[in-house]
Amino acid sequence: MADDLAAAVRAYEVARSAATDAQEEAARIVAAAKTDVVAARRRLADAIVAAARNGMRHVAIVRATGYTRERVRQILRANGVEAD
Numbered sequence: 001m002a003d004d005l006a007a008a009v010r011a012y013e014v015a016r017s018a019a020t021d022a023q024e025e026a027a028r029i030v031a032a033a034k035t036d037v038v039a040a041r042r043r044l045a046d047a048i049v050a051a052a053r054n055g056m057r058h059v060a061i062v063r064a065t066g067y068t069r070e071r072v073r074q075i076l077r078a079n080g081v082e083a084d
Helices: 002-053 058-065 069-078
Strands: none
Touching: 002 058, 002 069, 058 069
C-alpha cells in the first residue's frame, strides 16, 4: 500500500513539473510571437509608407493590406505622409 502511495506521489510530482515546464515554454513562445508581430507590423507600416510615396493610391493600399482607409491614413500621417 505504501509503495502505491509513494509511486502515485512521484507520478503526480513528475506530471506537475512537466505541466510547469510546458507553461514556461508556452510563455516563451507567446512572448517571441508577440515580438514577431510587432516587427511585422512595423515592416508593414514601412511598406505602406513606401508604397504611398512611390505613388500607389490609398485605395490600392487598402485592398492590398486589408486595413481600413482610416487605418492606412493613420499610418501614413504618423510617418509624415499626407492624404491624397
